[in-house]
Amino acid sequence: xxxxxxxxxxxxxxxxxxxxxxxxxxxxxxxxxxxxxxxxxxxxxxxxxxxxxxxxxxxxxxxxxxxxxxxxxxxxxxxxxxxxxxxxxxxxxxxxxxxxxxxxxxxxxxxxxxxxxxxxxxxxxxxxxxxxxxxxxxxxxxxxxxxxxxxxxxxxxxxxxxxxxxxxxxxxxxxxxxxxxxxxxxxxxxxxxxxxxxxxxxxxxxxxxxxxxxxxxxxxxxxxxxxxxxxxxxxxxxxxxxxxxxxxxxxxxxxxxxxxxxxxxxxxxxxxxxxxxxxxxxxxxxxxxxxxxxxxxxxxxxxxxxxxxxxxxxxxxxxxxxxxxxxxxxxxxxxxxxxxxxxxxxxxxxxxxxxxxxxxxxxxxxxx
Numbered sequence: 573x574x575x576x577x578x579x580x581x582x583x584x585x586x587x588x589x590x591x592x593x594x595x596x597x598x599x600x601x602x603x604x605x606x607x608x609x610x611x612x613x614x615x616x617x618x619x620x621x622x623x624x625x626x627x628x629x630x631x632x633x634x635x636x637x638x639x640x641x642x643x644x645x646x647x648x649x650x651x652x653x654x655x656x657x658x659x660x661x662x663x664x665x666x667x668x669x670x671x672x673x674x675x676x677x678x679x680x681x682x683x684x685x686x687x688x689x690x691x692x693x694x695x696x697x698x699x700x701x702x703x704x705x706x707x708x709x710x711x712x713x714x715x716x717x718x719x720x721x722x723x724x725x726x727x728x729x730x731x732x733x734x735x736x737x738x739x740x741x742x743x744x745x746x747x748x749x750x751x752x753x754x755x756x757x758x759x760x761x762x763x764x765x766x767x768x769x770x771x772x773x774x775x776x777x778x779x780x781x782x783x784x785x786x787x788x789x790x791x792x793x794x795x796x797x798x799x800x801x802x803x804x805x806x807x808x809x810x811x812x813x814x815x816x817x818x819x820x821x822x823x824x825x826x827x828x829x830x831x832x833x834x835x836x837x838x839x840x841x842x843x844x845x846x847x848x849x850x851x852x853x854x855x856x857x858x859x860x861x862x863x864x865x866x867x868x869x870x871x872x873x874x875x876x877x878x879x880x881x882x883x884x885x886x887x888x889x890x891x892x893x894x895x896x897x898x899x900x901x902x903x904x905x906x907x908x909x910x911x912x913x914x915x916x917x918x919x920x921x922x923x924x925x926x927x928x929x930x931x932x933x934x935x936x937x938x939x940x
Contacts, residue, residue, distance in 0.1 A: 614645070614646060614648040614649050614650060615641075615645045615646075615649045615650070615676045615677075615871065615874045615875070616649070616650040616651075616652060616673070616674070616675045616676050617641055617645075617649065617650070617651055617652070617675060617676060617677050617678070617679065617870050617871070617874060618651075618652045618653075618654075618670035618673070618675040618677070618678040618679065618700075619634065619637055619638070619651055619652065619653045619654075619678075619679045620653075620654050620655075620656065620663060620666050620667065620670070620678070620679065620680045620681065621633060621634060621653075621654075621655050621656070621681050621705075622655075622656050622658065622663065622681045622682065622683045622707075623655065623656065623657055623658040623683070624655050624657055625658065625783075625784070625785075625813060626783075626811070626812075626813055626837060626839065627837075627839050627840060627841075628837055628839065628859060629655065629681075630655075632859040632860075632863070632918050633681075633705075633706075633859060633862075633863055634653060636859055636860055636863035636864070636917075636918065637651070637679065637863045637866055637867050638651045638653070640863060640864045640866075640867035640868070641867045641870065641871060643867075644867060644868065644871045645871050645874075645875075649871075652670065652673060652675060654666040654669070654670075656683050658683060658782055659683065660682075660683040660684035660687050660688070660753070662683075663680075663682065663683045663684075663688065663691075664687070664688065664690075664691045667680070667688070667691035667692075667694065667695060668691070668694070670695070670700070671694060671695055671698050671700060674698075674700075675700060676700070676874035677700065677701050677702075677703065677870040677871070677873045677874035678695055678700050678701070678702045678703070678870075679702075679703045679705050679866050679867075679870050680692070680702055680703070680704060680705060680709055680713075681704075681705040681706045681707055682704065682707050682709040683753070684753040684754075685707050685708060685709050685710055685753065685754065685755045685889075686710050686753070686890070687753075688709045688710070688711065689709070689710040689711030689891060690711065691711070692709060692710070692711030692712060692713055693711050693712055696711070696712045696714075701714040701715075701870075701873035701874070701879075702714055703715045703716070703717070703866055703869045703870045703873065703879075704716040704717075704718075704889075704895075705717060705718070705862075705866045706718050706719075706756070706862065707754060707755060707756050708755050708756075708887065708889050708895075709889070710889050710890050710891040710892070711891060711892070712891075712892060713889070713892060713895060714869075714873055714879055714895075714896070715869040715870075715873065715879035715882075715883060715895065715896045715897065715898075716887060716889075716895050716896070716897045716898075717862055717865040717866050717869060717897065717898040717899070717900070718756070718862065718897075718899060718900070719857045719862060719899065719900045719901070719902045720899050720900070720901055720902060721756045721759035721760060721763070722759045722760075722762055722763035722766075723763060723901070723902055724759075724760050724763060724836060724855050724857070724902050725759065725760035725761060725762060725763025725764035725765075725766075725767075725810075726763040726764070726766060726767050727763075727855055727902060727903075727904050728760070728763075728764055728808060728810070728834040728835075728836065728853070728855060729763065729764040729765075729766070729767030729768045729808065730767050730904075731834060731852070731853045731904050731906070732745070732768070732806050732808055732832060732834050732852070732853075733767065733768065733771055733772065735806070735832040735852055735853075736772065736805060736806050736832065739805045739806075740771060740772045740805065740806075741772075742805055743773075743775075743802075743803045743804060743805035743806075744772075744773045744774065744775030744776075744799055744803055744804060744805065745768070745772050745773070745774055745775065745804070745805060745806040745807060745808060746774075746775060746776045746777070746778075746792065746795045746799070746804060746806075746807045746808070746818075747761075747764070747768075747774055747776070747777040747778070747807075747808045748778055748780055748788050748791060748792065748807065748808065748809045748810060748814050748818060749761045749777065749778060749779050749780060749808075749810050750779070750780060750783050750810040750811060750814075751779065751780060751781060751782050751783050752779045753782075754783070755889075755890075757779070757783075757810060760810050760836070761810070764808055764810075768808070772805075772806070775795065775798075775799045775803065775804065776791075776794070776795040776798060776799060778791040778795075780810075780814055783810075783811060783813060783814065784813070784814075784817075785813045785814055785816050785817030785820075786817060787814075787817070788809070788813075788814035788815075788817035788818050788821075789817035789818065789820055789821045790821075792807070792817065792818045792821035792822065793821050793824075793825070796821065796822070796825045801822070801825050801826070801827055804831055805831050806831045806832045806833070807822075807831060807832070807833045807834070808834050809833055809834050809835050809836075810834075810836060811835055811836040811837050812835035812836060812837045812838070812839040812841070812842035812851070812854055813837075813839070814835075815833050815834070815835040815842060815845070815851050815854075816841060816842070816845070816851075818833055819833060819845065819850055819851060830849075830850060832852035832853075833850075833851050833852055834851075834852060834853055834854070834855075835851055835853065835854040835855070836854055836855040836857070837854065837855070837857065838854045838855070838856040838857070838905050838913075838919065839854070840920050840924060840925065842854045843905070843910060843920060843925055844925060844927075844929075844930050844933075846905070846906065846907050846910065847907060847910065847925070847930060847933040847934060847936075847937055847939075848930065848933050849907075852906070853904060853905060853906045854905045855902050855903070855904060855905060856902065856903045856904075856905040856909070856913060856919070857900065857902045857903075858900060858901075858902075858903075858918055859918035860917050860918040861900045862898075862900045863918075865882070865898035865900070868882045868898075869882050869883065869896070869898070878896075879896035880896050882896070882898070883896035883897055883898050884897075884898055884899075885897050885898075885899060887899075907937055910925070910937055910939065911937065911938055911939055914939060922934070922939055925939065926939055
């Protein structure tokens with residue numbers, strides 16, 4: 573080959589290589605992962621939920637998400653489900669399994685929002701878009717849906733202050749916040765403090781490990797021992813499970829009348845405690861719109877569409893800016909509110925609430 577032809581061949585090879593590299597680059601998502609080709613055949617979407625102590629995940633979130641995915645993607649769409657049972661390392665292994673099974677998108681409600689970041693990156697690097705559900709996970713997530721978490725804390729704080737009335741100045745409250753590994757817990761806490769600070773004296777405050785009722789129970793025993801039961805006028809509990817542990821501790825301590833205790837999640841046992849005047853209130857977070865949003869975001873991403881086609885706003889995490897998001901509005905749930913929600917999708921039926929033990933309470937609340 574003469575020098576002229578050799579130079580032409582080298583130039584052609586360089587152009588070919590450049591085009592190949594450009595094609596490779598165009599196959600990358602903005603988040604750094606490989607972009608999937610247009611999906612042929614049924615979608616497979618992974619769903620990872622954090623724990624099964626809170627009834628909502630198995631009772632509402634899972635079936636609602638699965639139902640909506642099949643509505644959007646067809647009855648032959650596959651949902652692969654795992655529950656981490658409050659173990660962050662187990663959830664990381666579950667992400668690895670979903671990657672191995674080559675799911676088209678992954679919905680993750682993180683046990684630990686920070687430690688899941690490396691797993692989110694692994695999935696993203698394999699071209700699997702990740703939707704953060706309920707908790708704002710870190711790492712290159714592609715979309716997020718949750719309730720307005722700071723608003724949850726404000727609702728709890730406002731409800732507690734209203735119920736305390738003049739008693740707010742006659743003693744102290746105990747604050748039982750959630751786990752520090754959950755970014756939502758900080759938002760609940762911040763929202764509550766924005767309402768409570770300067771209006772009531774906070775005698776004791778705890779960040780409760782793993783949100784466990786038994787840990788809240790031990791914390792409450794310590795608060796009662798330190799403050800004295802006669803000096804506690806109310807308890808801010810960040811969720812219903814902990815409220816149950818707190819109420820048990822107060823009953824064991826011999827409270828003549830239970831002070832108002834807040835909660836969140838509108839769990840069945842909490843609704844029954846509210847009707848029985850044991851727990852003052854909870855926060856009802858409509859599970860259906862949140863579950864529907866997760867399904868819509870995951871299906872859109874699995875089909876190669878941007879999350880922006882579904883989302884209405886953006887949020888920032890500790891590692892990611894302007895994440896397409898859908899935020900759902902929460903509502904206070906007191907005894908007067910129970911009747912409004914009974915039988916709605918994402919809430920309990922009258923028969924579930926009004927068991928033999930609670931017939932009188934249901935009748936008094938108008939649930940006949």
